[in-house]
Amino acid sequence: MNATLRTTGQLPLQPDWIPIADPGAEVRALRSSIQEAIDKVLSGGTYILGEETAAFEREWAAYLGIRHCTGVASGTDAIALALRAVGVKKGDEVVTVSHTAVATVAAIETLGAVPVFVDIDPVTRCLNPDLISGVLSSRTKAILPVHLYGQPAPMETIMAIADSHGLAVVEDCAQAHGAAIAGRKVGTFGHAAAFSFYPTKNLGALGDAGAVVTDEASLAQRVREMREYGWRERYVSHIAGTNSRLDELQAAILRVKLPHLDRRNEQRRTVAARYRQAIQSAELTAPAVIPGTTHAMHLFVLECEIRSAVEESFLRSGVRTGRHYPMPVHRQPAYAGRIRGGDRLPVTEQLADHILTIPCSPEQGEDQVQRICDFLRAWPNASLQARHTSIPHRSARIG
Ligand SMILES: Cc1ncc(COP(=O)(O)O)c(C=O)c1O
Numbered sequence: 001m002n003a004t005l006r007t008t009g010q011l012p013l014q015p016d017w018i019p020i021a022d023p024g025a026e027v028r029a030l031r032s033s034i035q036e037a038i039d040k041v042l043s044g045g046t047y048i049l050g051e052e053t054a055a056f057e058r059e060w061a062a063y064l065g066i067r068h069c070t071g072v073a074s075g076t077d078a079i080a081l082a083l084r085a086v087g088v089k090k091g092d093e094v095v096t097v098s099h100t101a102v103a104t105v106a107a108i109e110t111l112g113a114v115p116v117f118v119d120i121d122p123v124t125r126c127l128n129p130d131l132i133s134g135v136l137s138s139r140t141k142a143i144l145p146v147h148l149y150g151q152p153a154p155m156e157t158i159m160a161i162a163d164s165h166g167l168a169v170v171e172d173c174a175q176a177h178g179a180a181i182a183g184r185k186v187g188t189f190g191h192a193a194a195f196s197f198y199p200t201k202n203l204g205a206l207g208d209a210g211a212v213v214t215d216e217a218s219l220a221q222r223v224r225e226m227r228e229y230g231w232r233e234r235y236v237s238h239i240a241g242t243n244s245r246l247d248e249l250q251a252a253i254l255r256v257k258l259p260h261l262d263r264r265n266e267q268r269r270t271v272a273a274r275y276r277q278a279i280q281s282a283e284l285t286a287p288a289v290i291p292g293t294t295h296a297m298h299l300f301v302l303e304c305e306i307r308s309a310v311e312e313s314f315l316r317s318g319v320r321t322g323r324h325y326p327m328p329v330h331r332q333p334a335y336a337g338r339i340r341g342g343d344r345l346p347v348t349e350q351l352a353d354h355i356l357t358i359p360c361s362p363e364q365g366e367d368q369v370q371r372i373c374d375f376l377r378a379w380p381n382a383s384l385q386a387r388h389t390s391i392p393h394r395s396a397r398i399g
Contacts, residue, residue, distance in 0.1 A: 018359050018368045020320045023199045025363035026264075027206070030256055034206075037252040044248070049228070052251040059258055060195075060211060063178075064185045068220030069213045071246030072227050075174040075196020078210035079107035081244060082192040083142060085212070085222040086168035088113050092141035096172075097127050098330040098339070099348040100146045103196075104172050105329045105339075108144065116140070117330055117341035120348055123288045125301070126153035128347070132161050135341050142168040147176035147186050149324070150202070150268075150296030151287065155181055155189035170194060177202040178265045179296035187213050192223075197254055202268070202298050203261050205250040267362035268297035271369055275300060275360070278373035281380055284310070299324055300360035307356050313382050314358065317375055322357040 027034060041052060053071045061069035072078050088094060090112030096104055098117045108115045116135050121128040127145045143162050145153035155171070162169045173179075173187045174196035180186060187193035197209035212223045222239070225232055230241030272295070276286045285303040287295070301324060304310040314321045328349065329335050330342030358372060375382045 016318055018319045018364070018371065020322045020357065020359050021200045021361055022363050023204055025361075026204075026257065026260075030260070033256045034253055037256050038249060041248045041252050047248050048245050050248045052248045052255065053246050056246075056251040056255050056258075057211070059255060061213060063258065063261075064187050064213060066185075066188045066213045067215045068217065069211050070220055070223040070227060071251060072210045072212060072223070073244040073246065074208040075172075075194060075198060075210040076103045076107045076110075077227075077242075077244040078194035078196065078212045079104065079144070079170065079172055080110045081223050081226050081242075082170045082194045082212045082214075082219075083108065083111055083113065083144070084226060085214070085219045086142060086170060086191050088141045088168070091139065093137060093139045093340075094142045094144050095127075095132055095135055095140060095167075096144040097146055097148075097348070098328040098342060098345055099125065099325070099351060100148060100172070100329065101174065101325065102329050102332065103174070104144065104146055105335065107194075113141070114139070115339055117339055117345060117348075119345045120351070121154075122347050122351070124151055124153065124290060125149065125287070125351065126151060127158065129154055129157040129161055132158070133165075136165060140165070140167060142170060144170050144172055145190075146172040146174075147179055147296075149287065149301050150176050150179050150298035151290065152176065152179050152181045152186045152293045152295075155186065159189055168192075174198075174201065175298040176296045177298075178261055178294070180294040182292050183294075188215070191216065192219050197250065202265060202296050203254065203257055206253050207247075207250055209246055209250040209254065210244075211246070264362040265296055268300075268360055269295065271360050271362075271364060272297050272300050274369055274373055275358070275376055278376040279379075280377055284376065284379055297360060299357050302356045302358060303351065303354045304356050305354070307354055310379070311356055313379075314356075314375065317371070317382065319359065319372060319375065321359075323355060324357050325352070328352045 057069040093114045093116045094108045095116050099120045105115045118131040147153050169190035171190040171193035173193050176186045192214040195211045197205040214220050226241040227244045230237035230239040232238045283305040
């Protein structure tokens with residue numbers, strides 16, 4: 001077992017381990033097209049906000065079915081710029097969830113705005129719209145739902161509540177490229193939406209990248225100005241801005257990958273369906289199938305009655321697992337005790353203690369899918385199939 005060691009980040013990885021994600025596999029498959037796209041940028045001589053960025057912005061907007069897309073430097077920036085564009089200012093409250101990547105909350109605070117938490121729905125694992133009215137105050141300006149794991153949040157209900165209270169809505173679509181509600185892509189429901197193209201996302205660059213999308217020309221214009229120092233024309237800032245530009249290499253790489261997104265999402269859903277079928281034990285709960293929604297299946301997150309046992313057995317069977325996220329934001333040292341609503345999140349807390357992400361990527365070969373299905377089918381006797389005795393403890397960041 002210790003013959004050839006590969007490494008993922010800093011972890012030694014035995015050849016037959018199933019990784020939680022393998023972004024390199026897609027790159028290997030598309031290597032010649034990616035190389036061609038990179039070469040074109042290298043010889044073009046424009047490296048930031050050039051033709052590749054403009055073309056990717058058009059193509060991503062067309063894919064979603066929305067008028068405007070503005071490429072920015074990361075998903076976190078995209079959320080912050082979208083919030084600013086819809087008018088959120090210092091001291092304004094933004095209603096969101098604690099069961100998310102910390103970036104959602106960090107982005108709100110970069111503006112000096114104030115996150116307020118509501119609990120999630122136990123079935124969608126996304127913001128529970130029934131709880132929004134209970135946290136509204138005179139300072140509430142916006143709602144920031146997160147389509148976590150690729151499952152769309154209930155946008156029609158959220159928009160109706162926002163409209164009735166005059167609130168803006170920014171969707172956090174960082175994990176939901178291609179997810180949809182009744183065929184309509186997420187990112188097209190709110191006043192604006194933010195995407196991340198971090199390398200492990202369903203559509204990933206080879207570095208940091210993000211985008212803000214909107215149907216409103218004035219919002220798009222504000223984001224375009226803010227991403228480059230508030231410039232309307234070069235060197236003249238009309239509003240206070242920042243530097244959050246998308247570079248040409250990332251845009252060119254995203255253009256190569258975009259035509260493969262739908263097929264790859266379908267492959268993710270096929271793997272997920274097989275996992276669902278394999279689960280026999282009441283100790284394991286698969287993510288719910290919610291009628292009328294198309295899951296992007298960014299992450300396949302089980303709920304396990306006794307997580308540590310499942311986790312350890314998976315590891316002993318050579319399957320890496322993850323926790324997304326091990327600690328909800330309101331419990332993390334930087335946020336604990338200071339975010340309104342953080343003391344009323346029973347569903348978030350319950351879920352956080354039971355979630356376990358298992359590999360579910362388009363790259364997984366039949367043998368890997370089968371191994372995981374065999375494990376799920378055999379649980380709670382799956383540990384009998386253990387093949388590894390030494391267990392590494394860290395898994396790669398994928399969500
Ligand atoms: C739900 C969610 N929101 C926001 C982000 C931030 O994106 P980025 O890492 O590109 O800044 C991420 C990415 O990790 C995410 O998963």
